[in-house]
Amino acid sequence: MKIRIKNKEYEVEIIDNNQGKIIIKVDNKEFEFSLEENKLKNILPISSVKKQESVKEIKAPLTGTISDIFIKEGEEIKQGKKLLILSAMKMENEILCTHDSKIKKILIEKNQKVKEGDPLIILF
Amino acid sequence: MNYIEFEKTDSTNNEAKKGKYKPWTVLVAKEQTQGRGKLGEKWFSPNGGLYFSIILPKTNINDLQTMTILAAFCVAKIIKQEYDLEPLIKIPNDVLINNKKVCGILTENIIDKEIKLSVIGIGLNTNINKFNKELKNIATSISIESNKKINNKKIMEKIVLELKEQFKLIT
Numbered sequence: 001m002k003i004r005i006k007n008k009e010y011e012v013e014i015i016d017n018n019q020g021k022i023i024i025k026v027d028n029k030e031f032e033f034s035l036e037e038n039k040l041k042n043i044l045p046i047s048s049v050k051k052q053e054s055v056k057e058i059k060a061p062l063t064g065t066i067s068d069i070f071i072k073e074g075e076e077i078k079q080g081k082k083l084l085i086l087s088a089m090k091m092e093n094e095i096l097c098t099h100d101s102k103i104k105k106i107l108i109e110k111n112q113k114v115k116e117g118d119p120l121i122i123l124f
Numbered sequence: 125m126n127y128i129e130f131e132k133t134d135s136t137n138n139e140a141k142k143g144k145y146k147p148w149t150v151l152v153a154k155e156q157t158q159g160r161g162k163l164g165e166k167w168f169s170p171n172g173g174l175y176f177s178i179i180l181p182k183t184n185i186n187d188l189q190t191m192t193i194l195a196a197f198c199v200a201k202i203i204k205q206e207y208d209l210e211p212l213i214k215i216p217n218d219v220l221i222n223n224k225k226v227c228g229i230l231t232e233n234i235i236d237k238e239i240k241l242s243v244i245g246i247g248l249n250t251n252i253n254k255f256n257k258e259l260k261n262i263a264t265s266i267s268i269e270s271n272k273k274i275n276n277k278k279i280m281e282k283i284v285l286e287l288k289e290q291f292k293l294i295t
Contacts, residue, residue: 061235062185080236089189090216091231092162094141098236 058095058121060114064088069110071121075103083121086114095120125281127152127176134158136177137232137245147181150284152276159247161228162217168259172251172267174276178284180242183295185233188242190294191287192217192231195244198286199227202279207270224264225249246283250274 013025024031068085071077081097101123108120127150133139135158136151145151152175159169169175180191193216200211200219203226212220219227227248234241249265251274266274 087162089185090162090192091188091233093233093235096234096236096240 056099056101056123057119058083058097058123060086060116060118060120061093061095062086062088063116064093064114066108066110066112066114066120067092069106069108071103071106073103073106077101077103084108097123125150125284127280129154131155132157135160135245136175137230137243140177140179140243140245141232141234141241143234143241145179147179148284148288149179150176150280151179152176152280156247161230161247167228167247168252168255168263169247170252172253173265174246174248174250174274174280176280177243177245178287180244180291181295182239183242185239187291187295188231188233188239189216191244191291192229194290194294195229195231195246195283195287196227198283198290199229199246199248202282202286203227203266206279206282207266207272207274209266209269221264221266221269224262226264226266226269244287248279248283250276250279 011027015023015025020034022033024033064086065088066084067087070082070084077097077100079097079099083095083097086093086095103121104124105122107122108114114120126146126148130136130139130151130153132155133153135156136153139151155171156167156169156175159167159175161167180188196213196217196219200213203209203211203219209221211226214220217229218225227246230245232243232245233239249263251267252265253267255263
């Protein structure tokens with residue numbers, strides 16, 4: 001596999017010789033490492049190393065139509081920021097952000113009809 | 125009645141949504157520069173008309189919808205009672221006289237984890253004697269229909285009292 005560090009690419013290969021040693025080849029140079037079993041167990045799989053994100057959704061509090069959207073994807077927002085207007089039951093409802101966050105994804109468009117509980121916006 | 129009067133404001137609902145006022149405070153403006161109805165439609169708000177917003181106590185969304193409809197009912201009832209006119213309620217939030225709009229009602233809620241603030245805004249054409257070309261066939265005023273000068277404060281107080289009574293009944 002290739003790894004890029006500061007714009008330079010390295011060809012890296014990891015070889016387990018099953019004899020308690022691991023060989024890591026970087027651009028055809030070999031580096032040999034002894035395995036200590038207990039320590040190896042503590043190595044986390046790559047998927048777990050990825051930063052944990054607490055994904056939160058803003059859901060439709062009632063059935064209605066999205067009449068305006070005031071935010072963009074990627075935008076950082078403060079608690080209390082007006083996110084959108086949901087026209088419902090002949091009233092206009094301003095939906096505010098409940099905490100400081102960042103907009104990950106906007107799932108709705110202007111004039112779209114939504115049902116109570118439908119996810120509208122995903123926050124980081 | 126706790127009411128605050130503005131010579132001119134963009135919209136009394138916008139002022140109400142600043143969150144500075146207690147329930148049942150009434151904000152009234154002699155003129156609005158950005159009066160609006162539902163979905164951002166403009167509400168013609170020159171001097172002479174009655175433009176006010178009532179901060180509602182916290183309640184549930186169904187009660188608020190009922191209040192919107194009841195507000196139209198209250199306005200129509202007061203117009204009939206005081207000026208002997210025959211208003212018609214266009215459900216849910218308009219009042220007409222002779223098929224022309226005389227009143228518009230816009231309820232707005234601010235919601236985060238729960239309903240944080242609710243305001244009911246009422247625009248009532250009282251002492252407006254002339255409408256522009258675009259409006260003259262679809263809008264009217266109480267003064268045009270009754271040939272009377274309207275006491276804005278008096279009619280507002282009656283509407284607010286009536287709304288308070290209705291609110292007690294439904295909540």
